[in-house]
Amino acid sequence: MSEMKSTVTDPLREIVELKKKNQQLEESLRILSSTSSRYQVLVENAADAIFLGNPQGNIIEANRSAFKLCGYSKDELIGMNIGELFSVTEKERVPLRFDLLRAGQTVLAERLLTRKNRTTVAIQMNSSILPDGTFHSVMRDISERKKIEDALRLSEEKFSRAFKLSPDAININRLDDGVYLEINQGFTNITGWTEEEVIGKSSLSPELNIWYHKKDRDALVELLRRDGEVSGFIAKFQTRHGRIIYGMMSARVIDLNGELCLLNITRDITEQIEAQNKQRKLEEQMLQAQKLESLGVLAGGIAHDFNNILMAVIGHCELAQRRIANESPARPNLEQIKSAAAKAADLANQMLAYSGKGKFIVEPLNLNVLIIEMKQILGVSISKKAAISFDLFDALPTIEADATQMRQIIMNLVINASEALGQKNGVISITTGTQFCNKNYLSETWLDEDLPTGHYVFMEIADNGCGIPKNNISRIFEPFYSTKFSGRGLGMAAVLGIVRGHNGAIKVYSEPQMGSTFKVLFPASTLVAERIEAVDQPVEFKATGQVLLVDDEESLRSIGKAMLEELGFKVLTAADGFEALAFYQQHRQEISFVLMDLTMPHMDGEEAFRELRRIDPEVQVIICSGYNEIDVTQRFAGKGLAGFLKKPYQLQELQKAIGKITNSLPLRQAEAPQQPDNHQN
Secondary structure, eight states: OHHHHHHHHHHHHHHHHHHHHHHHHHHHHHHHHHHHHHHHHHHHTOSSEEEEEOTTOBEEEEOHHHHHHHOOOHHHHTTOBGGGGSOHHHHHHSOOOHHHHHTTOOEEEEEEEEOTTSOEEEEEEEEEEOTTSOEEEEEEEOHHHHHHHHHHHHHHHHHHHHHHHOSSEEEEEETTTOBEEEEOHHHHHHHOOOHHHHTTSBTTSTTTOOBSSHHHHHHHHHHHHHHSEEEEEEEEEEOTTSOEEEEEEEEEEEEETTEEEEEEEEEEOHHHHHHHHHHHHHHHHHHHHHHHHHHHHHHHHHHHHHHHHHHHHHHHHHHHHHHSOTTOTTHHHHHHHHHHHHHHHHHHHHHHHHTTOOOOOOEEEOHHHHHHHTHHHHHHHSOTTEEEEEEOOTTOOBEEEOHHHHHHHHHHHHHHHHHHHTTSOEEEEEEEEEEEEOHHHHHTSBTOSSOOSEEEEEEEEEEOSSOOOHHHHTTTTSTTOOSSSSOOSOHHHHHHHHHHHTTOEEEEEEETTTEEEEEEEEEOBOSOOOOOOSSOOOOOOOOOSEEEEEOSOHHHHHHHHHHHHHTTOEEEEESSHHHHHHHHHHHTTTEEEEEEESOOSSSOHHHHHHHHHHHOTTOOEEEEESSOHHHHHHHTTTTTOOEEEESSOOHHHHHHHHHTTOOOOOOOGGGSOOOOGGGOO
């Protein structure tokens, strides 16, 4: 029975197990079918184009993205050989390597796929073969990436080209230590350093020493750390050959392989800066010239009026001296008055010199002769601790100048040098020479009023004294400016005015505690110098006839009349040009000559002179003025002016001016006005 049960049970068990295995197989098939469907959905909706082909390369299946990428429909694409998607040229450039696929390799390549509409698209193609001999290829549209890469490459090429070919100095250096990593040709051209000499070295190293002021780089770095970018930063640099240049920088911080670096672009603006400096200097010179002109007009006007006042003082003083006995107790007082008036007249003359209107007699002069003649007076005019050395150029050309004014320049500059030495021993050197001066050289001088290029005679007066502080140099020629304890501050102003009046220029070199050099330049002349007479000999004459004295100042008419009468003339006075014309027409036969002021109201001396010449072409007129002879006589050039007399004048100067226009015999003592011998001046 039991054996029978066992026999029946075994088939049942096998049926149950077989059924269970069948269920498991069905489940596995269901899962496989489900997975296959999911993979199919994934492939169908993949963004990349997926192709399946037979061993001959014919497409047997493709997804939706493949149709979209190629532009073909499913019916058109299925059965097409995959090689038809690429042009002959493209297949030659990047072959389809079926040989590598059959060898079991995966082929990855970038190609240009030709669409149905014959346009091309850049793709990345990944192909491999399946165990059953079929292949599959995945294609990805990389056209946008290619555009970006091309744009980036183009940008890099442009940057590289700009970096290499830019005339500006471009460099990349480390932020912390300034070590150069890369430079361009512009950097080499501007600085003079080669790439081999610079790369790997710091701009701050003593070997290069490119930054003229190292603090400028510190300032640049500080700005970059704060802002990240800087433009318009101006600094001074030093080239390999020691030339100083100005650079305008644009810089920014960049990350180079994880290291902070500076990208610098520097433009050489040296010429622009120099042009700006030159323009600024020209503007300063123009302002200085305008200031000199306005102050000169003021100084000239004051000096003119001052001279009129001094005329009365000196004239009355001289008359008083002639009319009192030598033993009179008033004589020393008169001497003091005359001496003080002479100093005041000298001050007025310096004011005229500053105005550039102080020349009197222009003639060819040799500065060497003038300096040699002044040796003795220069020696006694300076400190006993100062010595004078002379270095005079033998073949010195002449200059056209007024001897008195040149003496004043020499004396003022030598005294100024002596005062700069103070109480210490020192040397004052006087040097003369000649040089050719171009526009650039003359533009760096005082009084560069468009002076012409050419040969100039120079005189240098130098000392090894205290020197002049840099901030004071611009003021040394200002009137009434002085850094000394005593002095009127007109000496240097007078020098400037005289040089200006002679179309010259001045160069000043000075360093504190090292000394100063004043170099005065005058245009060279080809005329031959005559011997300079330092003192005029008195002129005597026989006083005859009547004089018409014309002046709007009553005090000057009074003293002038007294001085003329002292010389033996009869005097007729007039207060202006109108009165002078009326009196001359009335007394024409008795009047020997006319002594007339230039500046008068109603009708001035120049207009009155023209009218007098119209009345009598032979009239003898001496013009008086507080201004200088050159300015006055130029206004009367070729018009028959008999003479000029500068105010304030002394009796001897009046006598000399009259003597030049009279043809009388020399004055005999018996014919002179009867005066005691001890009354003569």
